[in-house]
Amino acid sequence: MNQTGIPDIIVGRLPKYLRALQNMTSGGIVKTSSQELGNYLGISAAQIRKDLSQFGEFGKQGTGYSVPVLIQELQRILKVDRVWDMALVGAGDLGHAIARYQGFIDCGFVIKLVFDADPQKIGQPLGTFVIQDIADLVTAVQASNIEVAMITVPPQAAQSVADLLVKAGIKAILNYAPVTLNVPGDVHVQHIDPVIHLQHMTYYLE
Amino acid sequence: MNQTGIPDIIVGRLPKYLRALQNMTSGGIVKTSSQELGNYLGISAAQIRKDLSQFGEFGKQGTGYSVPVLIQELQRILKVDRVWDMALVGAGDLGHAIARYQGFIDCGFVIKLVFDADPQKIGQPLGTFVIQDIADLVTAVQASNIEVAMITVPPQAAQSVADLLVKAGIKAILNYAPVTLNVPGDVHVQHIDPVIHLQHMTYYLE
DNA sequence: TAGATTGTTAATCGATTAACAATC
DNA sequence: TAGATTGTTAATCGATTAACAATC
Secondary structure (H helix, E strand, O other): OOOOOOOHHHHOOHHHHHHHHHHHHHOOOOEEOHHHHHHHHOOOHHHHHHHHHOOOOOEEOOOEEEHHHHHHHHHHHOOOOOOEEEEEEOOOHHHHHHHHOOOOHHHOEEEEEEEEOOOOOOOOEEOOEEOEEHHHHHHHHHHHOOOEEEEOOOHHHHHHHHHHHHHOOOOEEEEOOOOOOOOOOOOEEEEOOHHHHHHHHHOOOO | OOOOOOOHHHHOOHHHHHHHHHHHHHOOOOEEOHHHHHHHHOOOHHHHHHHHHOOOOOEEOOOEEEHHHHHHHHHHHOOOOOOEEEEEEOOOHHHHHHHHOOOOHHHOEEEEEEEEOOOOOOOOEEOOEEOEEHHHHHHHHHHHOOOEEEEOOOHHHHHHHHHHHHHOOOOEEEEOOOOOOOOOOOOEEEEOOHHHHHHHHHOOOO
């Protein structure tokens, strides 16, 4: 799963560095330091330097890092110096919101296919897409060479959708359904569940 | 921030245990073991036992854990044996999807107020809510004694919304905007950003 | 130059795992 | 009882931090 030997916990921080640097760019900042970046992210400067040093030497003693250079390097490392096509499965409220979200493209992602099982929805437009029958998922995804998918179906349907996606050759799944997915070892899964985050915080309240 | 001395990384796993147990209940399972639960979540049995042992002795040697008992204990520990009122700020596509989401209430949360800054949206219905003017946020949130909020506004507006929420006495923020929020130390922030998860996975692809 | 900041090493800190006595 | 599984301890493993020589 981890071909390069870089700890996954470090890989997981790189997208956060990238986002912070892109936010800095929007603010017109072109130079930064591990100190400044760490301050912004609530992470120690030493950790940022150590993380980056796993991949190369991107800074200069005395002056720090060039923001555009570091952005470029991180995009290359994370393989988002290209655009990844994605399939979206589940055209409910959340699926609609995600299909219309404008924030993917500048980060290396674009939705290409949208599926649902509901006959009422199949054939309907969703933004610039036409909702396709989930029965055609395997064929359509295979034909498009898509490797990344998002699941926004009800929890009971999520595992069977995951099975279809795996069959279609998908290698990365972002799962919005509140269930643990069972997939082969070569398929990556990440999970988004607002309730998990809310319950994490309520522990500390009162 | 961590009053009880329990490591935050352990607290963060408890909601996952709770969700897994609730999924088991839906499947009619009433007994489980650290082995089975760990298997389901991809976590070691030893870690689950160690985590739980921080809070008490909830199992029985030889037989494992009662699912409903463990659910109850976790709900108590996470303080979701009650219902937390929430404010939602941002009535765009994502805000709409979240406002309509049915998965909060059984997990200890209910949206009570929805705000937006757009005059076109203020006064409009959103599900069972009426979208309120963000100018009234501080007064309305204070009057309702709400401590938990979700931010689903565009990135440029997120920090100023966070400032308003802090002013209104909010102590926990779930932030969907792709920016780092600056808040006082007694305010908890959790962040949801699909791009971060996608970029984490693309590192391993190809 | 003097000041600042990197990349890296060694030391510290904390989290995970293995193992097992206790006991249901 | 015999088998299974807990709660917990000690050992291992890995991640973070502190410190500093190198150098821009």
